[in-house]
Amino acid sequence: MHKKLFIPGPIETRKEVLEKMATPMIGHRTKEASALQRGISDKLRKLFYTKNEILLSTSSGSGLMEGAIRCATKKRAAVFSVGSFGKRWYEMAVANNVPADIFAEEDGFHTDPKKVDEVLSTGKYDCVTVTHNETSSGLTNRCDEIGEVIKKYPDVVWCVDAVSSAGGMKIEVDKWGIDVCVTSTQKCLGLPPGLAVCTFSDKALQRAKQIENRGFYLDLLKLYNVIQKKDYQYPSTPSLPHMFALDYQLDCILEEGLENRFARHKEMADYVRAWAKEYFALFPEEDYASDTLTCVKNTRDIDVAALRKALNERGLEISNGYGDLKGKTFRIAHMADLNMSDIKDLLEQINDILKF
Numbered sequence: 001m002h003k004k005l006f007i008p009g010p011i012e013t014r015k016e017v018l019e020k021m022a023t024p025m026i027g028h029r030t031k032e033a034s035a036l037q038r039g040i041s042d043k044l045r046k047l048f049y050t051k052n053e054i055l056l057s058t059s060s061g062s063g064l065m066e067g068a069i070r071c072a073t074k075k076r077a078a079v080f081s082v083g084s085f086g087k088r089w090y091e092m093a094v095a096n097n098v099p100a101d102i103f104a105e106e107d108g109f110h111t112d113p114k115k116v117d118e119v120l121s122t123g124k125y126d127c128v129t130v131t132h133n134e135t136s137s138g139l140t141n142r143c144d145e146i147g148e149v150i151k152k153y154p155d156v157v158w159c160v161d162a163v164s165s166a167g168g169m170k171i172e173v174d175k176w177g178i179d180v181c182v183t184s185t186q187k188c189l190g191l192p193p194g195l196a197v198c199t200f201s202d203k204a205l206q207r208a209k210q211i212e213n214r215g216f217y218l219d220l221l222k223l224y225n226v227i228q229k230k231d232y233q234y235p236s237t238p239s240l241p242h243m244f245a246l247d248y249q250l251d252c253i254l255e256e257g258l259e260n261r262f263a264r265h266k267e268m269a270d271y272v273r274a275w276a277k278e279y280f281a282l283f284p285e286e287d288y289a290s291d292t293l294t295c296v297k298n299t300r301d302i303d304v305a306a307l308r309k310a311l312n313e314r315g316l317e318i319s320n321g322y323g324d325l326k327g328k329t330f331r332i333a334h335m336a337d338l339n340m341s342d343i344k345d346l347l348e349q350i351n352d353i354l355k356f
């Protein structure tokens with residue numbers, strides 16, 4: 001039995017999108033391939049509110065995160081972490097010999113723009129990474145406010161992990177001043193996993209040109225250069241099935257309307273948050289609670305594994321807490337193409353199982 005996915009990736013994918021993955025193949029060095037990638041890039045520019053170039057990577061989002069920190073850091077990176085995915089960026093830096101320091105908040109607490117300012121004012125850093133939406137704690141950072149601070153430091157390249165928010169929450173890349181904004185297909189975009197995308201500013205481009213060893217497969221400059229030289233093509237063979245599906249899904253997203261899509265996510269989030277507060281508590285600071293997933297604090301000490309199992313028997317899947325938060329929290333994703341009736345049904349089933 002298929003279990004409907006309310007987990008923060010991979011998310012439930014519409015049948016029409018899955019069917020697009022089965023489009024007959026084309027050569028990746030053809031005019032059709034160029035047109036496909038150019039179309040995707042144009043549509044993604046709308047989604048990210050940017051004029052910058054769009055890079056695609058046949059990897060999950062982690063691939064472009066790794067490429068970004070490597071290609072954007074000449075001096076030293078300041079990694080602002082609010083949980084597991086922030087830590088991941090630091091681990092990537094260390095694994096790639098990129099000098100970096102981590103500035104971590106306790107789980108459930110946001111990145112304070114003032115702290116970013118203090119750290120950057122030391123002059124030690126030329127790259128900053130921020131997690132827009134931390135999936136382990138269900139928290140959204142205020143990247144607009146963080147951006148205001150980073151603008152004071154023109155030499156700093158700013159990389160944002162928007163893997164679990166892009167397509168579900170408004171991210172104004174150009175207005176906020178983000179240089180590299182990374183996301184994956186299997187979260188708010190509503191596709192299967194396997195492709196990552198990022199925005200790439202001129203500042204990020206100029207920085208990448210100064211980095212001697214950028215790696216090979218995840219070299220953002222190479223991805224950029226091939227687009228320029230070969231009219232929107234990819235250096236190696238990309239996942240064309242994902243590209244067919246993404247092109248189609250972006251049409252659907254733009255047809256729904258970005259503002260409508262963000263409002264739908266917020267409506268689902270408000271509903272789940274109200275439920276969480278009635279029966280449990282929210283895990284993150286309430287003012288920073290995410291619109292794409294809710295991390296519920298297990299104040300009743302329920303057996304989360306047993307709840308998940310009971311939901312599985314009813315064809316539904318939610319997530320346990322991530323890492324150390326397992327059992328102490330559980331997570332309900334409300335992203336991509338899920339709607340209010342899906343969410344109401346899920347919560348009714350949970351109420352029934354827990355006898356609320």
Ligand SMILES: *Cc1c(COP(=O)(O)O)cnc(C)c1O
Pocket residue numbers: 008009060061062063085131133134135161162163164184
């Ligand atoms: C899922 C996720 C990632 C990892 O993305 P992959 O596509 O699995 O590599 C990174 N950051 C955040 C915030 C995520 O939610």
